[in-house]
Amino acid sequence: MKSDRGFSEERAQAVDRLVTLGYLRSRDVMRAMKTVPREDFLPVALRRQAYVDTPLTIGYGQTISALHMVAMMADALDLAAGQTILEVGGGSGYHAAVIAEVVAPLSGGHVGHVYSVEIVPELARFAQENLRRAGYAGRVTALLGDGSLGLAESAPYDRIMVAAAAPGIPGPLLDQLVDGGVLVIPVGDLYFFQELVRVRKEGPQLRRESLGGVAFVPLRGEHGWRTGR
Numbered sequence: 001m002k003s004d005r006g007f008s009e010e011r012a013q014a015v016d017r018l019v020t021l022g023y024l025r026s027r028d029v030m031r032a033m034k035t036v037p038r039e040d041f042l043p044v045a046l047r048r049q050a051y052v053d054t055p056l057t058i059g060y061g062q063t064i065s066a067l068h069m070v071a072m073m074a075d076a077l078d079l080a081a082g083q084t085i086l087e088v089g090g091g092s093g094y095h096a097a098v099i100a101e102v103v104a105p106l107s108g109g110h111v112g113h114v115y116s117v118e119i120v121p122e123l124a125r126f127a128q129e130n131l132r133r134a135g136y137a138g139r140v141t142a143l144l145g146d147g148s149l150g151l152a153e154s155a156p157y158d159r160i161m162v163a164a165a166a167p168g169i170p171g172p173l174l175d176q177l178v179d180g181g182v183l184v185i186p187v188g189d190l191y192f193f194q195e196l197v198r199v200r201k202e203g204p205q206l207r208r209e210s211l212g213g214v215a216f217v218p219l220r221g222e223h224g225w226r227t228g229r
């Protein structure tokens, strides 16, 4: 079993590599990724691979995003302490913990919060347990539900991040975004040819920009792909 110290050295090196490769510019996200123990968000058998920059399977046909994708998306969200965030597709809870480190750091008394919605019951429980063990339960609320509908009861959100690919931008997510807010979402075909899109809401206008090609698992639910469970 690798020691905690071994993991923290690997973690720091992995984050430095992401910076060198140009995936990461925000100092706050760098600090967050050097703090959150990705090994604690993986099934035990995969812990040794925590800092390999690749998607890792978390069961139920789902994956935890590769490190560079977590970095890119967190960077693209333009996060700041105090913000309220919605994550659609909680998976392991890892990405939500990274975002919580930025919007609700333990120092400074910030009241930022992350709401994370997951549609697979077993994964919603997995995320809740991981977040609790890693010390994020007070800063991240992980819920079971169809995140393609957003989460109306805690809206509006300063930032919304979707971790699964959608056929289009779900209307409820735009409705639940504050004016001036940012939404980052992969949009495109099932499994292939998806584009990571950043949308900034400016009054009645939406400013849409492409952040490049990506490959995510499908978004399911009401405004997702109506496949399987």
Ligand code: SAH
Binding pocket: 062, 063, 064, 065, 088, 089, 090, 091, 092, 093, 094, 095, 096, 117, 118, 119, 120, 123, 145, 146, 147, 148, 163, 164, 217, 218, 219, 220, 221, 222, 224
């Ligand atoms: N951010 C995650 C990666 C999750 S992968 C992490 O850090 O581990 C994408 C997740 O989206 C999967 O767990 C999948 O079950 C979930 N998902 C797909 N459609 C969804 C929906 N409509 N609402 C909520 N979660 C959804």
